[in-house]
Amino acid sequence: MNNNQYVIVLTGAAGTGKTSVQDYLQQKYGIPRVITHTTRPPRPGEKNGVEYYFETDASFAKLHLLEKVEYAGHQYGSSWEAIHRALQQNNIVSIVLDTKGAITYKKELGKHAIVLFMQVDNQNELRQRMLKRGDKPAAVEHRITSKEDIRDLVLPKQLVGKAEIINNENWQQTEIQLDNIIKKLTDN
Structure with a gap:
């Protein structure tokens, strides 16, 4: 990676606004997202290279992955290839x-990984946001009680002092914080 290239890593529990922030960065600053890989089959309407890069087990094994997880019998991961593809469009x-992936990115990319830990103080607000976006009540309850989501509610000790904490309870405040972060990155 070049000195002026950065990967903004959005992490935190479900419902904290990671995708909303990613959409804001895309719309306001033209910041593309790194498309991740999966071995799960595409859902109706999903296109390869848009939502995910859809892989076979064999093609997934050939990728140069920074991090990967297995979920519901399918592999998911992010690769150097996808990062470089995205960086051809924009330096950010x-x-x-x-949070496990965020730790790996910070460790591997150092100052080039800008970790934004998204949080919302009111846990009921997280539940309401997930329901509002269309998640089924049973899925929401399962998600917010999962060990992964409980883990992602708290900034891991490996990221203390290395991540920017964004309390996403007030969208205007979040926008100001994001704008300041982008200004710092583009002024370098």
Whole structure:
């Protein structure tokens, strides 16, 4: 990576606004997202290279992955290839990861990984946001009680002092914080 290239890593529990922030960065600053890979089959309407890069087990194994997880019998991961593809469009790109992935990105990319830890103080607000976006009540309850989501509610000790904390309870405040972060990155 060049000195002026950055990956904004959006992490935090479900419902904290990671995708909303990613959409804002795309719309306001033209910051593309790093498209991740999966071995799960595409859902109706999903296109290869848009939502994910859809892989076979064999093609997934050939990728140069920074991090990967297995979920519901399918593999998911982010690769150097996808990062470089996104960086051809813009010197700043974004990716949504769980906190384990964010730790790996910070470790591997150092100052080039700008970790934004998204949080919302009111846990009931997280539940309401997920329901509002169309998640089924049973899925929401399962998600917010999962060990991964409980883990992602708290900034991991490996990221303390290395991540920017964004309390996303007030969208205007979030926008100001994001604008300041982008200004710092583009002024370098």
